[in-house]
Amino acid sequence: MNAIAHRPGRRAVRAAASAALALGLGLALAGVGALGAAAPASAVGTGTVAISVVGDPARVGVADTAAPTRVTLQGSGFQSIEGGFGGMYVLFGWVAGPGWEPSAGGESGSTYRYVADDPNAPAGYQLFVPFPGSSTAAEGNGGTIAADGTWTAELTIAGPTFTPVDAAGAGGSGEVVDCREVQCGIVTIGAHGVVNPSNETFTPIAFEDFSAAATPEAPEPTADADTAAADAADADADATTAPTAAASSTAGDGGAAWVPWAIVAGVVVIGAGTTVLVVRRRRAAAVEAGAAATEAPTPRD
Structure with missing residues (x-):
């Protein structure tokens, strides 16, 4: 091993060892x-x-x-x-x-x-x-x-x-x-x-090469991944439209609740108007009848 270093005195040690072995x-x-x-x-x-x-x-x-x-x-x-x-x-x-x-x-x-x-x-x-x-x-x-x-x-x-x-x-x-x-x-x-x-x-x-960092390849889309993405989009859409729909539903329910009362009120108003008209007509007829009786000629004996 000609490249291995030895301390001073190694030659003497080797020589002694070699002589003994020989x-x-x-x-x-x-x-x-x-x-x-x-x-x-x-x-x-x-x-x-x-x-x-x-x-x-x-x-x-x-x-x-x-x-x-x-x-x-x-x-x-x-x-x-x-x-x-x-x-x-x-x-x-x-x-x-x-x-x-x-x-x-x-x-x-x-x-x-x-x-x-x-x-x-x-x-x-x-x-x-x-x-x-x-x-x-x-x-x-x-x-x-x-x-x-x-x-x-x-x-x-x-x-x-x-x-x-x-x-x-x-x-x-x-x-x-x-x-x-x-x-x-x-x-x-x-x-x-x-x-x-x-x-x-x-x-x-x-x-x-230890410096070459392995870059993982992006996985290819699958049917399951596409379905999951579609479901997520639908969920976002539902989350966006739900409050508006709820508000519309509430407004609609309120409108449906007052419709019958409006009809009743209309009937009452119409009925009241009809009654007033009848009364007025009757009064006019009575007046006309009295006038006719006054103007009629007295029967002769």
Whole structure:
């Protein structure tokens, strides 16, 4: 892992460790043996990593295409060795497929590639998760692998494209890996030169634009919606005309109530007029009769 920073004195520690391991079975096998009962070299780790966005835990297994994404990583099922040398590197990168693992002969720049970080000004692109009680625990920046095989850390994903460690630097090719064209994700491997197949995993990550707000489409009108709108319009119309109709009804009821009295009054007036006329006629007739009697000749004897 040529991009992982080490404190002064690391060369001496590695030299001492390598000398001790060389007295046994050889560098690679001794490294695995130092961890205890590790899986066969061809095996793939059984650990799993859950990925969620910091501040937005509903976004799972994704990263933003438009800006750096800080993600929370929760590992389980990993091998933990109390006091074991080294631990595990957690990286963001790409793997070639089956057989990419270091325990299967895979190499950085060939079967797996990962984001480079600046050891002098780290941006959180790489994590070192040591074993509990390890002599290298002070160098960790991702917590420790607990006795039950769990760990939790935060890592920054710069974006969907990156220049891998093997292509970075003055002598590198500057080649860029585009995670929108190839599958990228979280890579875990043994740290500090120790090959540990039990902790070799790859967890894919998808990229999406977090700033693109989903705009819900307006629902198409339905028969039920049209009926409801018509009913609402009818209700408004009824509410508007009801007071006028009520007022008209009240006025009409009042008019109907005084019509019979008007008829009665008319009859009374007509009757009274008729009576006066009759009386006047009778008086005139009486006067005429008296006058006739006065003017009639006296009968002769």
